[in-house]
Amino acid sequence: MTNVAGSAPAIDSPSAARRDPISRLLRSPEALRGAVVLIAGTVVALIWANLPGDNYGSFWHLPLGLEFGGSRFELDLQHWVNDAVMAVFFAHVTLEVRRELELGELRDWRRASVPVIAAVAGLVIPALIYIGVTWGTDAVGGWGIVVSTDTAFVLGMLALIGRVMPPQLRIFLVTLAVADDVGALGVIAFAYTDHFNPLPLLIAVAGLAMIAVMRFAGVWRGPLYLLPSIVVWVGFFLSGVHATLAGVAIALLLPIFPTRFDDLRRAQDHVRAFQMSPTASYARTAKNSLARAVSINERAHRALTPYITWLILPIFALANAGVRITRESLVDAFTSRLTWGIIVGLVVGKIVAISVSTWIVTRVRPDALGPAVRMSHITGLSMLAGMGFTISLFVTELAFDDSVDVSHGQIGVIAATVLAATLGAVAFAVMSARERRRSPHRNRLVRALDPSRDPVLGDLSSAVVTVVEYGNYATPYSPAAGEMRREMEGRFGTEVAYAFRHLPLEQPLGRSAAIANEAAALQGRFWEMRDELIREAPIENERQIRRAAASAGLNLRRFERDWDDATGAQRVDEDLADAQAMHLHQAPTYFIDNIRYEGPIDADSVNAAVAAARNSVRDTTSANSTPAPRSSALGRW
């Protein structure tokens, strides 16, 4: 699963495109990488399974076991993968679900409700279609195959084909996929558990209790959780409940919390102590306090992600997607109602379920999707949602014992996935073309820097590069204007002019703080106020804003009048409207020479990009003795 926070930047710069395919893959968005690796695993499995001889089958059925004294514990390789290794995958999914529930998209029910409703419909309707198609055969029990969308695949596809789509679409998809994973986990737990034996569950409970106690005691070192996790897994395995659910149970217990500013400050102090005397013991405290500032859930999620992407999912595909494809097997499969149940269930079922349910919700609540996402986007998305790869193959193994049924199921799943991907790709290609025609410069600043409305640092008449930031006061770690000014003057002299615009996002006082900043501008103290607001950030009460105003040296009585009257609201709302038009959903966002900067947000990277823009202007100017186009564009200011 990919990082939902959306930190994977799309690499659009021409230099990245010139690289060889491998390094392009390594630098591509995480979602895309995951999908490519998964496809590779599938293709290798298919080739391997169709090589002469039964090499594939016999390899994955090799027994592998442990022996303690007299007792022996043995599973074949495929079961090690599906029961043990996949527990890590499900733990990862659960961590993501929990994070979304407590910190992310699913926290806000008003916003999450549409994709969640779509996800529920997307669980039920495909299952009903499958049952309808296979009614009266033994295959009916395989309805769980069609319930879930493969999050890794679908996010990878979206990263590949949905680049010009509004980012809110990705959030919709993540929410949908996560909600849908919850359903799939439930299906696996309740519908596909056989030979249930409750006693060994006590072992699992003991292990979970150990984890709970460790959590309560504030143990934050990840590896210490490993031993009780193995105990829980063994308990689940012996009980007959699918052992991968051990991963779910454990992940549910791992603490999650937003980073606390106290912890961050403490970490900063320790790092400072280490800078002053770089000894091994200070290095350790600094490292520990940094790690402690992030909840174990997030650290576990982050630590697991590369293993999931590069190891667990491709190995799973390798162990499960290898179906023998011969003329007979294909004819056999495509005359089987099981195969068609899966294909129709996944492809048609998901399209109908997601599109229709979302359409109904938007009839009731016209603003449910937000301004950026349109119904056509959702339809495209619902086509992609038929890619039910990983969990579908997983359930196929659970649902059927007969190898012919399993093979039909595998062919059905692979066919449905390929079909859904093709349909989705075509739909998105059409939409992208339309989108491009409608707004050809999506990553361009819609309102040019205008010194009569924008507060500007530096001198526009001498600047060769302009930087416009859309930001807010949610964290104290945005570069202070003073710092930015010094940094820019130090690095670029008078070559860069910098302006700030408001992008208050979710913070309750975000807009109020922005208006306060504008009220300070009326007293000629915009930047001083901005620095003080950053110092007070995150802004959680009005007193912080008043304190910032006093520290910025404002006339408080005048300030409060202007703030109350919301004199600066017009500029704030204009900025916000522009930001919405440009689909900015992340602060800070920088525009360097009116082009959106998409790289990592830290002072060095941003400054490097500014330097690159400056150098390219210099090159152009020195290459042509006549005024370069860019310089003439600057003449506007």
Place this chain on the structure above:
Amino acid sequence: MSEHSATTGVLSGRVAVVFGATGWIGRAICHELVRAGASIVMVGRDANRLDTLQRELDGGDRVLFTVADVTSQLEVDDARAAAITRFGHIDLLVVSSGVITGSAFSEGVPADWAEMIDVNLRGLLHASQTFAEPLLHRAGHGTPADIVLIGAVSTDVRAPRFAVFNALSAAIKQLARALRHEYGPRGMRVHIIEPSFAVDQPDERHHASAPEHDQQHARAASAVKPDAIAAVVTLAAALPRSVNLAEVLLLPTETA
């Protein structure tokens, strides 16, 4: 709140805010204002001293104290809010906060100057500006509204140890005149009272954080007692609205 108290003094019904309430002069002003029937909001830095003074005054619900550092604009503004919350309006501001550090100019410590500039001048600016709004509001309703600034004059030419303090006192006087011109037409009176401090101590270098200590030295030597200053404050505030006791110079009888 003051309205329902059974007071019959010349300032009954008035609400006064006193900065530097626990200081040498401020204490006397607080006593005098309470005696004259006003409700007062005492502003100082030390909660314990304010609390003691409040008990000493025994003014019941006519006396409120609030902790604020006059050099912090935010805290001054909080004091304004506290006063208005409690009494509904403010119609008299007395700024008697000040520190005095003395030495020959060539021996002067710049940090001491900064402290004096901060408290005596900047603090006074904060207080005057912050409270001008509610005071003007009162004046606009045709009731008396006064700012009383406590300045100083130095008469002792033999002991030129207070160059910076005197410079600031001159600045305060000039400010009072300018404010009088700005606010007079709007019905608000600005007064400045300048007592003479004949400070005559052998060594006047004191730690800046104990300004009261310096004032105690001044107290011993000065013929102008705080009670006299307080009496003038009351007089200035109690005069009919149409006249402004604008500038008052208080000198010791013998040396004058």
